[in-house]
Amino acid sequence: MPELPEVETVRRGLAPVMEGQRIARVTLRRAGLRWPFPKDLAGRLTGQRIAHLRRRSKYLLVDLKGDVMLIHLGMSGRMTVSGAPMGRFHRPHGAPQKHDHVIFDLESGARVTLNDPRRFGAVDLFAAPDEAAHPLLRHLGPEPLGNAFNAPDLRQRLSGKRSPIKTALLDQRIVAGLGNIYVCEALFRAGIHPARAAGRISKPRIDALVPIIREVLNVAIEAGGSSLRDHRQASGDLGYFQHQFQVYDREGAPCLTLGCGGHIRRITQSGRSSFYCPRCQR
DNA sequence: ATGTGTTCCTGTCCGC
DNA sequence: TGCGGACAGGAACACA
Numbered sequence: 001m002p003e004l005p006e007v008e009t010v011r012r013g014l015a016p017v018m019e020g021q022r023i024a025r026v027t028l029r030r031a032g033l034r035w036p037f038p039k040d041l042a043g044r045l046t047g048q049r050i051a052h053l054r055r056r057s058k059y060l061l062v063d064l065k066g067d068v069m070l071i072h073l074g075m076s077g078r079m080t081v082s083g084a085p086m087g088r089f090h091r092p093h094g095a096p097q098k099h100d101h102v103i104f105d106l107e108s109g110a111r112v113t114l115n116d117p118r119r120f121g122a123v124d125l126f127a128a129p130d131e132a133a134h135p136l137l138r139h140l141g142p143e144p145l146g147n148a149f150n151a152p153d154l155r156q157r158l159s160g161k162r163s164p165i166k167t168a169l170l171d172q173r174i175v176a177g178l179g180n181i182y183v184c185e186a187l188f189r190a191g192i193h194p195a196r197a198a199g200r201i202s203k204p205r206i207d208a209l210v211p212i213i214r215e216v217l218n219v220a221i222e223a224g225g226s227s228l229r230d231h232r233q234a235s236g237d238l239g240y241f242q243h244q245f246q247v248y249d250r251e252g253a254p255c256l257t258l259g260c261g262g263h264i265r266r267i268t269q270s271g272r273s274s275f276y277c278p279r280c281q282r
Numbered sequence: 283a284t285g286t287g288t289t290c291c292t293g294t295c296c297g298c
Numbered sequence: 299t300g301c302g303g304a305c306a307g308g309a310a311c312a313c314a
Binding site: 273 | 305306308
Binding site for chain 1: 284285286287288290291292293294
């Protein structure tokens with residue numbers, strides 16, 4: 001579920017609650033998610049002070065003293081806060097809900113709960129110097145909102161690729177953080193057909209794609225991400241970018257381009273749905 | 283080396 | 299309503 005904008009939304013919500021706080025207690029309500037939790041995760045976290053909350057691609061990175069905790073939300077993960085003011089609301093602690101797997105109690109009394117029904121998420125803990133070599137981070141491409149993601153870089157990474165551009169942009173080694181929604185939306189805005197071979201897109205069109213990807217992600221972050229089913233901001237609020245979808249989840253609906261008159265199609269590529277307008281995207 | 287298909291898991295929705 | 303199947307924001311892994 002969560003792509004870069006959703007994870008960034010969660011990070012921004014959690015940061016003021018978590019940064020500077022000491023972890024008072026960690027409750028593991030099962031032994032792992034996608035993989036088993038690291039040995040003695042709760043013990044190793046307890047008493048540590050959270051220096052900073054970062055995001056790399058779709059991963060949340062919690063900087064501790066000498067250690068880094070990595071959290072991935074998979075398809076259905078949420079991290080929500082209770083026991084602390086969040087915007088206009090204050091959610092009191094309640095009894096743990098179904099699929100609440102990890103509970104972080106902070107010294108302030110705030111509680112951060114990781115809930116993940118499908119359990120495709122992950123939690124890991126490693127020594128800070130090992131970050132660049134971490135198996136889940138090692139092969140990640142550039143951050144799409146960073147300076148390393150630019151037209152020459154993207155051209156080079158796509159050159160010679162025979163796979164469809166849709167599949168290539170989902171490949172986290174090419175650019176790190178895009179998922180199914182934002183690839184579909186970016187390709188529509190760039191007028192590129194999702195099935196077009198990545199290595200056969202003209203230079204000007206790839207060059208245009210870079211700022212389009214940035215723009216889609218930035219607008220989505222401003223909207224608090226997209227809530228289809230599971231995504232919630234750290235406050236528990238919904239995201240709102242789904243109201244700005246041009247193609248995602250709009251199969252059969254009219255294309256929103258003025259005067260187009262076409263209808264959105266859905267095709268399957270590498271096992272994932274792609275949505276596009278056959279008239280606007282070539 | 284690249285490319286595609288399968289798999290992990292729960293929940294929801296749609297057609298019969 | 300109940301039941302079966304399709305599908306869901308990810309990505310590691312196994313195979314051609």
